[in-house]
Amino acid sequence: MQMHLKQFVVLCAEDSMKKLKKLLRRIGPGFITGAADDDPAGIGTYSQSGAQFGYRELWTAPFSLPFMIAVQEMCGRIGLVTGKGLAGVMKHHYPKWILYVCVFLLVLANTINIGADLGAMAASAKLIVDVPFYLLLIGFTALVIALEVFVSYEKYASYLKFLTFSLFAYVITVFLVRQDWSEIFFSTISPTFSLNNQVVMNIVAILGTTISPYLFFWQASEEVEEEVEHGRLKMMGKGIPRVFKKDIRDLRIDTVFGMFFSNIVMFFIMVTSASTLHQNGITSITTADQAARALRPLAGDYAFFLFALGILGTGLLAIPVLAGASSYAISEVFGWKEGLYQKFHSARKFYGVIISATLVGFIVNLTPIEPFQMLYYSAVVNGMIAPVLLILILFVANNRKIMGSHTNSLTSNVLGITITIFMLAASLILLPFLLSNL
Amino acid sequence: MRKKEVEIKPIQERSFRHIIFGTIFFGVLFSLLGIFIWETKLRNIKPSPKTLGVSTENKIVLPDKKDAENILKNVQKEINTITPENITSSDSAILRIIEDLERLRSGDANALETVCSLVCGR
Numbered sequence: 001m002q003m004h005l006k007q008f009v010v011l012c013a014e015d016s017m018k019k020l021k022k023l024l025r026r027i028g029p030g031f032i033t034g035a036a037d038d039d040p041a042g043i044g045t046y047s048q049s050g051a052q053f054g055y056r057e058l059w060t061a062p063f064s065l066p067f068m069i070a071v072q073e074m075c076g077r078i079g080l081v082t083g084k085g086l087a088g089v090m091k092h093h094y095p096k097w098i099l100y101v102c103v104f105l106l107v108l109a110n111t112i113n114i115g116a117d118l119g120a121m122a123a124s125a126k127l128i129v130d131v132p133f134y135l136l137l138i139g140f141t142a143l144v145i146a147l148e149v150f151v152s153y154e155k156y157a158s159y160l161k162f163l164t165f166s167l168f169a170y171v172i173t174v175f176l177v178r179q180d181w182s183e184i185f186f187s188t189i190s191p192t193f194s195l196n197n198q199v200v201m202n203i204v205a206i207l208g209t210t211i212s213p214y215l216f217f218w219q220a221s222e223e224v225e226e227e228v229e230h231g232r233l234k235m236m237g238k239g240i241p242r243v244f245k246k247d248i249r250d251l252r253i254d255t256v257f258g259m260f261f262s263n264i265v266m267f268f269i270m271v272t273s274a275s276t277l278h279q280n281g282i283t284s285i286t287t288a289d290q291a292a293r294a295l296r297p298l299a300g301d302y303a304f305f306l307f308a309l310g311i312l313g314t315g316l317l318a319i320p321v322l323a324g325a326s327s328y329a330i331s332e333v334f335g336w337k338e339g340l341y342q343k344f345h346s347a348r349k350f351y352g353v354i355i356s357a358t359l360v361g362f363i364v365n366l367t368p369i370e371p372f373q374m375l376y377y378s379a380v381v382n383g384m385i386a387p388v389l390l391i392l393i394l395f396v397a398n399n400r401k402i403m404g405s406h407t408n409s410l411t412s413n414v415l416g417i418t419i420t421i422f423m424l425a426a427s428l429i430l431l432p433f434l435l436s437n438l
Numbered sequence: 439m440r441k442k443e444v445e446i447k448p449i450q451e452r453s454f455r456h457i458i459f460g461t462i463f464f465g466v467l468f469s470l471l472g473i474f475i476w477e478t479k480l481r482n483i484k485p486s487p488k489t490l491g492v493s494t495e496n497k498i499v500l501p502d503k504k505d506a507e508n509i510l511k512n513v514q515k516e517i518n519t520i521t522p523e524n525i526t527s528s529d530s531a532i533l534r535i536i537e538d539l540e541r542l543r544s545g546d547a548n549a550l551e552t553v554c555s556l557v558c559g560r
Contacts, residue, residue: 059460065471066467066470066471069474070471070474073474189457189461190456190457190461191460191463192456252474252475253475409474409477411470411473411474412474414470415471415474
């Protein structure tokens with residue numbers, strides 16, 4: 001009897017392992033994109049939201065999840081079906097001015113985001129080492145450029161992802177602090193919306209950092225890179241890959257997993273900040289020190305260390321994604337050889353754009369804006385640029401000439417159009433307020 | 439841009455109607471997500487050569503019958519100089535190749551039949 005039970009347990013364990021392995025095989029660009037979604041700008045924005053509004057804006061987490069999945073899947077599908085990145089598709093099928101406007105907006109948003117991420121990394125590192133901010137900034141810029149050029153992203157992402165586990169500190173902290181669980185529950189399921197400028201700006205920032213332009217371009221290009229890696233395409237932008245129903249299904253599962261984990265982390269950062277910072281009267285985060293205090297209940301004096309670890313890990317993961325997304329787009333516009341699978345000497349222009357984007361990001365930090373405020377504003381910029389790009393993505397994803405039988409389904413369109421209208425409306429409401437404050 | 443303090447309504451003051459609205463709203467939203475995730479199983483997407491994505495100038499050009507005949511002619515010319523006696527090997531793979539080459543040398547089959555028997559015959 002005992003023997004049978006043992007065999008049964010072994011069989012069950014083997015079966016579970018097989019299922020897990022099968023699932024892990026499906027994990028691809030969608031999951032990495034999800035991980036890159038929680039960059040320092042994301043952490044800063046969610047922390048600011050929790051600090052400023054308490055639990056009130058928690059509904060934005062479940063609200064954004066279906067939309068971010070639908071949008072990312074759409075972008076991934078465009079790359080998968082066409083064998084080209086988004087800019088490559090636009091170049092072949094739409095007027096040049098549309099392509100230039102889209103790429104300009106993408107590069108603008110990405111450069112500000114890179115700058116904000118670099119600044120946040122330097123400011124966070126300053127919490128644990130007594131080195132001048134600008135010296136740290138130069139050090140991180142040089143380190144990021146060296147890693148981008150000399151180490152394959154795949155290899156270094158596989159190590160750096162462990163640093164991002166420090167983000168789970170937010171999840172643990174939630175359970176160490178006294179929480180009003182009924183308030184958390186009701187705030188999560190009941191959306192509140194007012195035309196107050198601060199509320200609108202917060203929603204634009206949250207949506208901008210979850211549904212970000214760089215993720216659109218990155219995932220489409222990464223799907224193509226994967227096709228090249230699997231030998232289904234000779235090189236990026238050359239040839240038409242054969243796409244099956246299973247590929248689309250795998251893409252969806254991969255995207256759902258990536259976005260789900262990104263969204264869970266977002267939710268817990270907001271709850272932690274609400275229950276620690278907001279409860280203690282910190283309603284505006286301008287410094288790394290203030291943001292790190294959210295982790296004090298868990299790590300005490302080591303909170304700064306834990307916080308810095310999270311910011312550094314996510315920053316090092318996200319900056320190559322941001323710079324890479326700009327570079328994919330620009331390379332496709334000019335027809336340069338592209339791809340992170342290429343060595344530096346065989347795609348000098350592609351890597352040249354990555355280096356330039358990182359250097360311009362460094363220069364962004366010379367403005368008088370505090371690094372942690374910059375994170376929030378970069379999310380706002382992303383949130384205002386995203387709907388413009390989403391309109392074009394919807395056109396591409398519904399174009400039978402481009403997508404063949406893989407055009408958007410009714411549900412894809414409902415989700416895609418709804419979030420585009422919502423983000424566009426929020427941006428238009430916010431625009432006069434921003435212009436009057438410039 | 440200075441942040442102003444925003445008056446935050448405590449959740450207890452939120453109306454029952456508000457919570458009902460939220461529940462229905464998220465119910466619909468996540469139902470849509472569910473349909474979206476599972477619809478690839480329901481949708482009948484058939485990969486067809488006409489709908490394989492972008493119709494670009496980078497089409498893959500496969501060799502046509504004429505190209506295949508030219509290739510075969512060249513191969514036939516080259517193998518005329520080779521005989522089974524030249525190759526002293528008992529390896530079955532080598533013998534099979536020699537058989538294939540012999541068949542090509544005879545030249546009685548057309549290009550399509552030859553390619554077909556070489557590719558599909560195994």
